[in-house]
Amino acid sequence: MGTTGTEVEQGGVGLDPAAKKTVLRHFSYGLYAVTAAHGEERGVFTANWVAQVSFDPPLVVVSVEHDSSTLGLIRASGRFAVCPLREGQKDLAGKLGRPRQRTGDKFGAFDLATVPTLTGPPALADTLGFVACTVVSETPAGDSVVLLGEVVEARVLGEGEPLTMRAAGFRHAG
Amino acid sequence: MGTTGTEVEQGGVGLDPAAKKTVLRHFSYGLYAVTAAHGEERGVFTANWVAQVSFDPPLVVVSVEHDSSTLGLIRASGRFAVCPLREGQKDLAGKLGRPRQRTGDKFGAFDLATVPTLTGPPALADTLGFVACTVVSETPAGDSVVLLGEVVEARVLGEGEPLTMRAAGFRHAG
Numbered sequence: 619m620g621t622t623g624t625e626v627e628q629g630g631v632g633l634d635p636a637a638k639k640t641v642l643r644h645f646s647y648g649l650y651a652v653t654a655a656h657g658e659e660r661g662v663f664t665a666n667w668v669a670q671v672s673f674d675p676p677l678v679v680v681s682v683e684h685d686s687s688t689l690g691l692i693r694a695s696g697r698f699a700v701c702p703l704r705e706g707q708k709d710l711a712g713k714l715g716r717p718r719q720r721t722g723d724k725f726g727a728f729d730l731a732t733v734p735t736l737t738g739p740p741a742l743a744d745t746l747g748f749v750a751c752t753v754v755s756e757t758p759a760g761d762s763v764v765l766l767g768e769v770v771e772a773r774v775l776g777e778g779e780p781l782t783m784r785a786a787g788f789r790h791a792g
Numbered sequence: 793m794g795t796t797g798t799e800v801e802q803g804g805v806g807l808d809p810a811a812k813k814t815v816l817r818h819f820s821y822g823l824y825a826v827t828a829a830h831g832e833e834r835g836v837f838t839a840n841w842v843a844q845v846s847f848d849p850p851l852v853v854v855s856v857e858h859d860s861s862t863l864g865l866i867r868a869s870g871r872f873a874v875c876p877l878r879e880g881q882k883d884l885a886g887k888l889g890r891p892r893q894r895t896g897d898k899f900g901a902f903d904l905a906t907v908p909t910l911t912g913p914p915a916l917a918d919t920l921g922f923v924a925c926t927v928v929s930e931t932p933a934g935d936s937v938v939l940l941g942e943v944v945e946a947r948v949l950g951e952g953e954p955l956t957m958r959a960a961g962f963r964h965a966g
Contacts (some may be wrong), residue, residue: 633850633943633944633945633946634806634945634946634947637921637946637947637948638850638923639920640921640946640948641876641920641922641923641946641947641948642844642850642852642888642923642943642946643953644822644876644913644920644921644954645822645824645843645844645852645876646819646820646821646822646876646954646956647820647822647841647843648818648819648821650819666838667843667844667845667872668819668843669819669821669841669842669843669853669855670816670819670841670855670934670935670964670966671841671853671855671933671938672855672933672934672936673935673965674934674935674937675934676812676816676934677933677934677936678816678819678852679843679845679855679933679938681843681844681845681846681853691815702815702819702820703824730830732894736937742826745816746815746818747811747818748815749812749815749816754933755931757929757931757938757940759845759846759851759853759928760845760847760848760849760850760851760954761845761846761847761848762845762851764845764853764931764938766931766933766938769807769812770807771807771808772807772808772814772815772816773808773811773815774811774814774815780818780819780820782820782956790844791847792844
């Protein structure tokens, strides 16, 4: 049993950074391609801070870092899609995690096949499928923004098991 | 490749319920005990709609159904704790998922050992640890409420791998 004591600092309650990191690294995540489009521009990035949050209506949250270039497209269009990646797509998850400032349009740079959706955001053909969402609300969350989206369209595109952070060997900072 | 066509209904965009369910079931989750206390009352429930959403400051979201009896304790105290369950704690996850209206105080009913925290919510001793959070904001989300919490205390309580929905054999409704 590794018990790391929580330290009391400055006469108050202190947050032990090592314990915080260790416990937050025990949170489990899948890996997803999140997409958006506005006008001629389209964006895609790898996300793991994703969860459903309501059954009825079906709602999901996605946390997006402020410096994501896709965030502007989501805000301009009011839409995004979430495509769960498949087992074995670790390399794709790595590529889609690169900043667009370096890669240019990732759809072209990585030769990504897309499936048109009825509601706007491009879906990646080589994933398990997509849910397309309209943005219901946006909540500031430190270095990121939590987008709450209502699922308005869904389609199954492939079969298999979803890729997880653990299976990919990715470890988030915690 | 199972491609389920999205149906267009009533002249507009239709949401295919079967595709929506299939894709949302490809989302990956861990399993957590979420706790809160206010006065003499304490509550705990099993959650899977949990994610970190910011590194700096460290923020997490937890989606809680409106009819959760622990939600009142979280609101009254402004605090909650998230304890990642360990591999093999499927039975505990099942027990903590029962409504308190049926079980009574779950800490007594299931003989749960707790660890006192400096910030209020009781932590379950037999878990990987806890992050205790202050509620930063609350967002209505259909049948649930999305709580955004800032991590103010953390402690490691055990070693091992986290329990996932998949490993537990739990399948959420999607």
